[in-house]
Amino acid sequence: MGLLEGKKALITGIANDRSIAYGIAKSFHREGAELAFTYANDKLRKRVEEVAREFGSDLTVKCDVSLDEDITSLKEFLQDRWGELDILVHSIAFAPKDEFKAGVVDTSREGFKIAMDISVYSLIAMTRELLPLMEGKEGAIVTLSYYGAEKVVPHYNVMGIAKAALESTVRYLAYDIAKHGHRINAISAGPVKTLAAYSITGFHLLMEHTTKVNPFGRAITIEDVGDTAVYLCSDWSRGVTGEVIHVDNGYHIMGVFGKEEEEKG
Numbered sequence: 675m676g677l678l679e680g681k682k683a684l685i686t687g688i689a690n691d692r693s694i695a696y697g698i699a700k701s702f703h704r705e706g707a708e709l710a711f712t713y714a715n716d717k718l719r720k721r722v723e724e725v726a727r728e729f730g731s732d733l734t735v736k737c738d739v740s741l742d743e744d745i746t747s748l749k750e751f752l753q754d755r756w757g758e759l760d761i762l763v764h765s766i767a768f769a770p771k772d773e774f775k776a777g778v779v780d781t782s783r784e785g786f787k788i789a790m791d792i793s794v795y796s797l798i799a800m801t802r803e804l805l806p807l808m809e810g811k812e813g814a815i816v817t818l819s820y821y822g823a824e825k826v827v828p829h830y831n832v833m834g835i836a837k838a839a840l841e842s843t844v845r846y847l848a849y850d851i852a853k854h855g856h857r858i859n860a861i862s863a864g865p866v867k868t869l870a871a872y873s874i875t876g877f878h879l880l881m882e883h884t885t886k887v888n889p890f891g892r893a894i895t896i897e898d899v900g901d902t903a904v905y906l907c908s909d910w911s912r913g914v915t916g917e918v919i920h921v922d923n924g925y926h927i928m929g930v931f932g933k934e935e936e937e938k939g
């Protein structure tokens with residue numbers, strides 16, 4: 675029996691089959707979860723419908739998280755189709771491309787607001803709205819963060835600030851939703867070549883460096899992230915909440931970068 679057998683999971687943030695959320699959907703499907711999907715806009719609709727079909731689902735609904743009405747209609751959609759929810763996967767982030775070009779000192783007011791709204795507030799709003807559907811269950815929520823929340827990653831800029839806020843939000847929400855028996859955790863994923871990643875200036879260099887110097891000397895895959903998400907949304911992690919788990923092949927444990935040093939002799 676799969677680890678998520680009988681669980682109903684909402685997956686957000688699929689843009690294509692390279693998206694981290696796609697890897698999570700794949701792992702969830704393998705473990706027996708029933709899946710529903712959101713798409714951010716009409717351009718992504720067909721692709722997300724195809725992904726849903728691939729995972730045996732016909733439940734897709736538009737949800738642009740910058741719009742309160744979309745979050746409300748998402749709730750109504752799930753209420754109508756399922757009447758309940760066990761798992762929410764929040765895999766959404768956005769900042770205007772210009773914000774990644776220079777430094778944090780150049781962050782615009784508008785860029786800051788957008789990054790915080792789409793990447794952080796959306797988790798609060800979705801949690802609040804979907805909470806009633808989780809009533810009487812031991813619900814699980816997972817969101818995606820990145821090391822740039824903890825340390826300076828050049829060019830990650832306002833998104834690093836947003837991820838720091840996201841990780842703090844996870845802790846505060848963990849406290850709030852524990853009253854209802856639910857848990858929330860973040861996965862801090864190592865770099866993955868996705869659409870969102872390519873809007874970050876110099877992403878390929880960051881990817882190259884991280885892959886080379888992490889203890890395993892390889893890149894993480896969306897399947898690596900998906901399998902950790904299974905753990906965080908299954909009963910096996912019932913004592914874990916408000917946590918940030920790194921799925922980065924150990925990159926974040928390094929002080930001096932071993933592999934690079936070793937190669938230099």
Ligand code: 0WD
Binds near residue numbers: 693768821862864
């Ligand atoms: O290296 C990476 N790719 C990492 C990503 C390392 C660590 C963390 N992450 C995070 C991202 O910050 C994000 O929170 O993982 C999450 C998923 O990102 P992804 O899988 O790397 O990127 P992508 O495949 O582009 O999916 C992100 C999606 C959007 O795709 P596009 O490319 O169209 O922006 O976030 C969604 C959208 O589907 N999204 C929205 N969804 C609803 N409403 C909105 C919105 N307003 N804006 C973006």
